[in-house]
Amino acid sequence: MRLVTAVIKPHKWEDVREALETFGVTGMTVSEVSGYGRQKGHTEVYRGAEYDIALVPKIRLEIVTEDADADEVVALIVKTAQTGRIGDGKVWMSPIEAVFRVRTGDRDAAAL
Amino acid sequence: MDGYYAWMIMATALVLMMTTPALALFYGGMTRSKSVLNMMMMSYLSLGVVGLVYVLWGWSTSYGGGGNGFFANPFDMFGLHGVSPDGGGYIAVAFQLTFAVITAALISGAVADRVKISSWVVFIVAWVTLCYFPLAHMVWGGGFITEHWAPQDYAGGTVVHINAGVAGGILALIIGRRIGFKKEPMRPHSLPLTMIGAGLLWFGWYGFNVGSIVFADDWSTESGAAANVKQFVSETGFTFLTTTVATCAAMLAWLVVERLIHGKATSLGAASGIVAGLVAITPATGAVEPVGAIAIGAIAGAVCAWAVSLKYKLNLDDSLDVVGVHLVGGVLGTLLIGLFSSSAAPGGIDGLFYGGGLGSLGDQFMGVLVAVVWTGVLTTVLALAIKYTIGWRISEEAEVDGIDSDQHGESAYDVAVGTGVLS
Numbered sequence: 357m358r359l360v361t362a363v364i365k366p367h368k369w370e371d372v373r374e375a376l377e378t379f380g381v382t383g384m385t386v387s388e389v390s391g392y393g394r395q396k397g398h399t400e401v402y403r404g405a406e407y408d409i410a411l412v413p414k415i416r417l418e419i420v421t422e423d424a425d426a427d428e429v430v431a432l433i434v435k436t437a438q439t440g441r442i443g444d445g446k447v448w449m450s451p452i453e454a455v456f457r458v459r460t461g462d463r464d465a466a467a468l
Numbered sequence: 469m470d471g472y473y474a475w476m477i478m479a480t481a482l483v484l485m486m487t488t489p490a491l492a493l494f495y496g497g498m499t500r501s502k503s504v505l506n507m508m509m510m511s512y513l514s515l516g517v518v519g520l521v522y523v524l525w526g527w528s529t530s531y532g533g534g535g536n537g538f539f540a541n542p543f544d545m546f547g548l549h550g551v552s553p554d555g556g557g558y559i560a561v562a563f564q565l566t567f568a569v570i571t572a573a574l575i576s577g578a579v580a581d582r583v584k585i586s587s588w589v590v591f592i593v594a595w596v597t598l599c600y601f602p603l604a605h606m607v608w609g610g611g612f613i614t615e616h617w618a619p620q621d622y623a624g625g626t627v628v629h630i631n632a633g634v635a636g637g638i639l640a641l642i643i644g645r646r647i648g649f650k651k652e653p654m655r656p657h658s659l660p661l662t663m664i665g666a667g668l669l670w671f672g673w674y675g676f677n678v679g680s681i682v683f684a685d686d687w688s689t690e691s692g693a694a695a696n697v698k699q700f701v702s703e704t705g706f707t708f709l710t711t712t713v714a715t716c717a718a719m720l721a722w723l724v725v726e727r728l729i730h731g732k733a734t735s736l737g738a739a740s741g742i743v744a745g746l747v748a749i750t751p752a753t754g755a756v757e758p759v760g761a762i763a764i765g766a767i768a769g770a771v772c773a774w775a776v777s778l779k780y781k782l783n784l785d786d787s788l789d790v791v792g793v794h795l796v797g798g799v800l801g802t803l804l805i806g807l808f809s810s811s812a813a814p815g816g817i818d819g820l821f822y823g824g825g826l827g828s829l830g831d832q833f834m835g836v837l838v839a840v841v842w843t844g845v846l847t848t849v850l851a852l853a854i855k856y857t858i859g860w861r862i863s864e865e866a867e868v869d870g871i872d873s874d875q876h877g878e879s880a881y882d883v884a885v886g887t888g889v890l891s
Contacts, residue, residue: 400655401730403740403789404777407653 357452357464358426362417363389364437364445369415375436376419381429382468385418395443414445420455422465469687472700475679476559482675483566487573488515490672494665494739495577498788501657502870503581504880510576510588515569517589518596522565523548529601530564530609537612538842539602563679568600571628577788578636579860581646582867585875587860591850595635598846603627603839612838619835620815620828622707623680625751625802626839633795634840635847637786642851643860645785647867654787659735666739670715673746677711677753678704703814707753710813711746714753714765718745721769737773740793744772747797752805755815760808768800799836806832 364372369386376384390411397410421429426449433447457467492511496504518526525542534541544550551557572592579588606613607627613619621627646654656662681703685692722741723733748768749761756764776792779785786792806829809819818824854860861867866874873879 401726401732401734402655402736403792404726404730404773405780406730407655409653 357455358421358423358449359452360417360419360421360426360429360433360447360449362419362430362433362437362445362447363391363414364417364433364447365439365443366413366415368437368439368444369417372417372433372436375432376429379429379432380425381419381421383419387416389414389416393443393446412443420452420468422468469693469696472696473556473559475704476556476563479675479679480559480563480566482672483563483570483679484515484672486669486672486676487511487566487570490665490668491570491573492665493661494669494743495580495788497658497661497663497665498577498656498736499580500654500870501881502879503872504657504661505872505876505878506585507576507580509585509876510583511573513585513589514573514576514592517592518569518572519565521593521596522568523561526568526596526601527551527561527564529597530604535605535609535611537606537615539605539611540609542597542601564604567624567628567676568596568604571600571624571632572596574628574632574790574794575636575639578640578786578790579643580787581871582862583643583860584858584862587854587858590858591639591854594850595847598850599631599635599843600627603631603842606838606842607835613835617831617834619802619831620755620805620809620817621751621802621835622754622815623677623750625747625798626835629747629750629794629798630802630836630839631843633791633793633798634843636790637784637795638844638847639851640784640786640791642848642855645783646787647864649785650780650783656736659739662739663735666742670742670746673711673715673750674708677750678707680753681707699814703754706814709758710753710756710761711749713758714749714761714768715742715745717762717765718742718748718769718772721766722773725770725773740776740789741769741773744768744793744797747794748801748804751798751802752808755805755809755813755817755819757810757813760810760813760821763808764801764804767804768797771800772796802836803829803832806830 390413392410392412395412397408397412400407400409419429430447430449438444454464455467456463488511492508496508499507525546527548528545529539529542532540532544534544548561551561572595604627605611607621683696684699685695687693687696719738719741722737726737727733745765745768748764752764772793775796776789805819807820809815809817809828810822811818817828819828820826862871862874
């Protein structure tokens with residue numbers, strides 16, 4: 357089993373969700389997060405005072421998939437969330453040992 | 469005359485609204501979320517404290533007998549002893565009370581986030597006594613400034629705005645900078661509150677300016693009363709309109725300057741421009757014609773938009789720009805009367821641009837100078853006295869954690885997001 361985590365631009369979230377749903381991903385965890393990468397932050401000016409706002413709002417997705425689907429899920433996110441401009445975000449995957457469904461106790465593929 | 473008193477009761481309530489909640493909202497929105505309650509409380513306490521002080525010895529010190537040119541005898545009419553409610557006496561007290569309240573409250577913007585609330589209460593009692601009541605006496609009570617130069621100050625350019633602006637600057641200097649000033653972002657936490665506050669200030673300001681009419685004739689004679697009614701009708705229209713157009717012009721001017729320098733016209737700029745325009749037209753509202761009012765508003769909006777950036781160069785943490793808006797706007801409005809005043813306006817004096825020469829400008833300048841010196845010296849003494857006795861600042865830890873929780877035991881917002889089960 358694999359955990360795919362993606363941090364993407366907020367305005368791309370709807371497109372990514374739709375693409376993943378079409379592909380067959382049945383569920384995910386989504387959070388609003390802040391952070392920065394090479395994009396750094398942006399500046400805001402209040403009464404002439406310029407502030408560097410270091411953190412940029414992003415959407416973070418966490419999706420548990422079977423090993424066989426992981427590469428395709430990642431590729432789909434990369435393709436859909438891409439604008440080609442700095443600040444598009446990151447996607448990474450990590451191995452996980454097992455996943456369980458709380459309601460039934462099902463394990464791994466049956467739990468997805 | 470009946471209509472006048474009905475209007476004055478309304479005007480008094482409008483000016484009261486300028487402090488609570490308008491100024492409290494305007495300032496509160498500009499602070500960080502951890503100090504908004506303290507900021508608002510400073511305005512509410514100004515009302516509570518100065519409201520009482522005014523009735524006890526404020527009116528007497530401003531308009532009582534036994535004056536020495538600088539202030540009247542505080543005990544002459546202590547507790548309004550000898551003031552009759554008949555003939556609008558109490559209405560006049562109530563109206564003037566609201567001016568003292570907001571002047572004290574205006575100062576609080578200079579010292580946001582860091583001052584013990586007990587020290588603030590002590591300060592405003594002493595400050596209105598030493599600085600506000602005497603200046604009201606000198607300018608409006610027939611005292612020193614009026615005796616010598618008779619500058620025009622229709623609704624409080626010197627008494628209210630220059631007075632509060634100087635005091636704010638001195639307090640910011642003596643109390644010192646907030647921890648993290650110029651290093652951490654200190655963004656306004658709620659610009660909608662600030663926008664609501666600015667809008668309410670504008671609305672309330674009609675009470676402030678239009679209510680400040682003083683009649684030329686004697687109400688007790690038939691011809692005098694007729695002349696006064698005529699004056700009321702024309703002069704209130706005048707001050708209402710000059711207040712409006714100056715404020716429109718100031719808001720736009722501030723936005724234009726921002727747009728040119730920083731590329732964006734901001735909501736904070738609009739709110740600030742509104743207040744700068746209102747401040748500048750306050751002394752001039754009865755001195756200039758509508759076109760002159762537009763000029764004063766536009767100049768004040770543009771200059772104040774630039775002036776608020778000076779504190780970073782001076783390294784002075786005048787947190788919410790009491791100097792940049794109230795002192796600069798108040799001085800501009802008071803001095804520009806010397807250029808733009810017109811004999812066609814209720815003040816009846818021609819300034820430099822209307823062929824009146826430099827006389828008016830000189831009178832206006834002296835009014836500013838005396839106000840700045842008086843309040844500058846006495847505020848310095850008072851602020852130092854508090855610094856070395858009861859102290860001004862809350863602890864460093866309390867300031868970083870937030871003054872709301874330290875001084876009031878409250879937080880403005882429940883910051884939990886989502887279901888709230890973890891909070």
